[in-house]
Amino acid sequence: AQKITQTQPGMFVQEKEAVTLDCTYDTSDPSYGLFWYKQPSSGEMIFLIYQGSYDQQNATEGRYSLNFQKARKSANLVISASQLGDSAMYFCAMSPTDKLIFGTGTRLQVFP
């Protein structure tokens, strides 16, 4: 079965600190993509970062990096230098085919 697991319902981090949001996945497909999306209170899903299963290097996009450990089937999101505007729900997703399968999300709260 194809599944995404996010075990942290909520996380707190102080402004300017780094935070890691956990994500593990399960698939038997050799080719897949891993995504992270941010969902602020407005509801729109905002794409953050993508990692392909055959990519040798971990993906980075500005303050976001994806710690991809294929053997462990994990794809953790690292946010460096947290900002108050980073407070939101964060969803990990996988696409073994043409659609995305999402986890249950982690609510991140950044405090001053």
Added chain:
Amino acid sequence: DTGVSQDPRHKITKRGQNVTFRCDPISEHNRLYWYRQTLGQGPEFLTYFQNEAQLEKSRLLSDRFSAERPKGSFSTLEIQRTEQGDSAMYLCASSFGRTTNEKLFFGSGTQLSVL
């Protein structure tokens, strides 16, 4: 605004009524997706289109649900005889549709409340 547009943003209806939602994808995108999101959960896939063709439907999409994309541009999602369990955020997304593993661009969703 060149993003994915959904209308209405909010819909309140009584149980048993029919509702229809509209999604306008990014203009050059060939694929269009519908997801449903309930409180405390991640989005769940409902169905998707490649141009006009509906290629996949989730088992979550009961026979009360129907989606169309008649000209390969905008799409509508209709729910007939609404039930309280249909209350959720309905999200539309689109992508170029040229390869697999493409990122999806999402709209702001339609929040449905069934009383």
